[in-house]
Amino acid sequence: MPSAKAYAAHQSKEPLKPFDLQRREPGPHDVLIDIHFCGVCHSDLHQVRGEWGFDNAYPMVPGHEIVGKVEAVGNKVSKFKPGDTAGVGVFVDSCRSCPSCKEGLEQYCEGVITWTYGGVEKETGKPTYGGYSTKVVVDENYALKISPKLKPQEAAPLLCAGITTYSPLKQWGAGPGKKVGVLGLGGLGHMGVKLAAAMGAEVTVLSSSSKKKDDAARLGAKALADMSNPKSFSDLAGFFDLIVDTVSADHDLTKYAELLKRDGTLALVGLPAKAPSIVPFALTGKRRKVSGSQVGGVMETQEMLDFCAAKGLGADVEVIPMQKINEAFERMLKNDVRYRFVIDMVSLKA
Numbered sequence: 001m002p003s004a005k006a007y008a009a010h011q012s013k014e015p016l017k018p019f020d021l022q023r024r025e026p027g028p029h030d031v032l033i034d035i036h037f038c039g040v041c042h043s044d045l046h047q048v049r050g051e052w053g054f055d056n057a058y059p060m061v062p063g064h065e066i067v068g069k070v071e072a073v074g075n076k077v078s079k080f081k082p083g084d085t086a087g088v089g090v091f092v093d094s095c096r097s098c099p100s101c102k103e104g105l106e107q108y109c110e111g112v113i114t115w116t117y118g119g120v121e122k123e124t125g126k127p128t129y130g131g132y133s134t135k136v137v138v139d140e141n142y143a144l145k146i147s148p149k150l151k152p153q154e155a156a157p158l159l160c161a162g163i164t165t166y167s168p169l170k171q172w173g174a175g176p177g178k179k180v181g182v183l184g185l186g187g188l189g190h191m192g193v194k195l196a197a198a199m200g201a202e203v204t205v206l207s208s209s210s211k212k213k214d215d216a217a218r219l220g221a222k223a224l225a226d227m228s229n230p231k232s233f234s235d236l237a238g239f240f241d242l243i244v245d246t247v248s249a250d251h252d253l254t255k256y257a258e259l260l261k262r263d264g265t266l267a268l269v270g271l272p273a274k275a276p277s278i279v280p281f282a283l284t285g286k287r288r289k290v291s292g293s294q295v296g297g298v299m300e301t302q303e304m305l306d307f308c309a310a311k312g313l314g315a316d317v318e319v320i321p322m323q324k325i326n327e328a329f330e331r332m333l334k335n336d337v338r339y340r341f342v343i344d345m346v347s348l349k350a
């Protein structure tokens with residue numbers, strides 16, 4: 001069985017520490033990937049800290065923004081060959097037979113979806129471990145092809161931050177003539193701005209300060225509104241067709257719903273620990289909607305990766321060695337990242 005080096009959380013809220021693990025022996029449909037880079041998503045942080053109230057299994061090896069080189073393929077694999085660059089996102093399997101799986105919406109599987117970490121591997125019944133590790137084995141149907149046009153470290157965050165913003169932008173019609181707000185300019189938010197702008201929408205960043213104004217413009221936004229200033233809410237009342245809300249902490253949804261036009265959509269992708277509330281009048285008066293969206297299916301993730309390759313879009317990354325992960329988590333909590341930490345797995349291989 002391929003052995004891998006990793007970093008794991010052994011208890012909720014404890015620093016991550018080195019951890020050795022075995023990957024399953026690759027089966028006929030599997031690819032063995034030598035991981036080169038893994039992005040650091042705020043979901044990793046929420047889960048390591050046990051913030052979602054799930055019964056987390058430890059040790060937990062986080063990481064679901066994985067890019068690496070295919071090292072070996074099973075004898076039935078047709079999508080990959082050794083040497084190809086491949087990606088793995090938030091899930092590594094699903095039931096494959098429910099209506100959502102059949103429609104290519106595996107992220108909404110009505111049976112059992114296998115999360116990249118914190119799940120149970122179908123093949124072995126053992127826990128799944130994520131991408132903060134040197135190797136992974138995955139069924140080819142759940143791995144993505146990464147174009148050589150993309151730098152691998154900039155492609156890694158596309159596997160979660162990219163698809164999580166691309167999918168709601170597509171679903172709710174971001175494009176020419178549409179005004180899109182991106183609430184929160186972090187890992188997800190900065191990809192949301194790049195993607196919405198590339199789709200032709202007029203983008204406004206809704207941020208908790210004015211500090212990221214120049215970055216917002218560089219990423220493709222027409223404007224940044226500082227939402228710590230109450231005037232921003234009156235200036236932008238009824239302005240947006242769609243707001244993609246990427247905020248990771250508790251905030252007031254009513255105030256943001258009021259920035260939507262009639263029939264506009266507030267699409268939640270951020271997953272704060274605390275349940276939000278909303279004043280119904282903010283919705284009823286203008287038939288506004290609050291909705292949610294979770295990553296994207298395999299097909300749509302591939303579409304997004306190909307779109308990014310064609311448009312030359314990758315994430316803005318700060319590459320770190322694995323040994324700096326605990327520091328990176330602390331910096332994320334202080335909102336000190338522009339705009340995605342990506343772990344260089346060479347640091348674990350030495």
Ligand code: NAP
Nearest residue numbers: 042043184185186187188207208247248249270271294295
């Ligand atoms: P991140 O890089 O830490 O960015 C979060 C951003 O939210 C920050 O940059 C900040 O933007 C804003 N923010 C943070 N604290 C705030 C506060 N107290 N008040 C207002 N704004 C605040 O996180 P991320 O990796 O993009 O993830 C964002 C959220 O999406 C997390 O909850 C994560 O779990 C969730 N997520 C969901 C899915 C899904 O499938 N739905 C997938 C991936 C991640 P400003 O500086 O601009 O204010």
Ligand code: ZN
Nearest residue numbers: 041043160161
């Ligand atoms: Zn994520």
Ligand code: ZN
Nearest residue numbers: 095098101109
């Ligand atoms: Zn299913």
